[in-house]
Amino acid sequence: xxxxxxxxxxxxxxxxxxxxxxxxxxxxxxxxxxxxxxxxxxxxxxxxxxxxxxxxxxxxxxxxxxxxxxxxxxxxxxxxxxxxxxxxxxxxxxxxxxxxxxxxxxxxxxxxxxxxxxxxxxxxxxxxxxxxxxxxxxx
Numbered sequence: 001x002x003x004x005x006x007x008x009x010x011x012x013x014x015x016x017x018x019x020x021x022x023x024x025x026x027x028x029x030x031x032x033x034x035x036x037x038x039x040x041x042x043x044x045x046x047x048x049x050x051x052x053x054x055x056x057x058x059x060x061x062x063x064x065x066x067x068x069x070x071x072x073x074x075x076x077x078x079x080x081x082x083x084x085x086x087x088x089x090x091x092x093x094x095x096x097x098x099x100x101x102x103x104x105x106x107x108x109x110x111x112x113x114x115x116x117x118x119x120x121x122x123x124x125x126x127x128x129x130x131x132x133x134x135x136x137x138x139x
Contacts, residue, residue, distance in 0.1 A: 002036040003028065004083040004129065006122030007047030007092035014098050017139045021047060021092050024135055025054045028090055034060065038083055040076075040125075041066035047092050047122065080125040089129035091122035094139040 005025060013021060025047070029037055037055050041064035042048040048064070055062035065082050067075030083089060097105060097118055108115045111123040117136045126132035 001033045001087045002038065003034050004086035004089035004125070005029075005037055005039050005047060005051040005092065006080075006083060006089060006120075006125045007135075008094060008118065008120045008122065009042060009047075010045035010049070011101060011103065012094055012097055012118060012120075012139075013046065013137075014139055017094055017137045018050070020137045022050050022054060024092060024137065025051050026058075029055055029058065029060050036061045036063065038063040038065060038086060040064070040079055040083060043070075076121065080121065081128060084125050084128035086129060088131045088133060089126045090133045090135060091120060091126035092135045092137060093117045093120040093122060094137050096139050098139060 037051055037060055039048040039051045052062050052064060065079045067079045069075040095117055106119040109117055109119045109123050111127060126134060
């Protein structure tokens with residue numbers, strides 16, 4: 001079974017929530033049914049990079065799909081749709097942003113209109129998949 005692991009960039013996690021996210025990634029990829037993992041190779045680090053690192057630690061095959069360009073229509077959208085072709089897509093994000101986060105803030109995730117997690121492009125990708133699983137880590 002090929003799975004996609006997507007989610008938030010590194011700056012949206014604290015050191016504690018990063019540790020929780022990595023533990024969750026390990027649990028997901030250690031499932032014996034998982035034969036391959038893919039992610040988006042985000043240049044901002046975070047879930048994409050941690051998924052790669054955790055796969056390398058245990059020898060699980062990993063495919064990174066970097067965007068061809070850093071813009072939606074020709075870069076992120078086609079890349080995210082590639083990931084969404086996985087059997088299952090796991091989106092890992094946080095419940096709230098760290099106090100020192102300097103990027104854009106939204107009152108809710110506009111991809112699913114929920115307030116239990118921050119806005120994440122991974123949420124959009126998860127909703128494009130045949131089967132998606134949302135994981136919200138406490139920040």
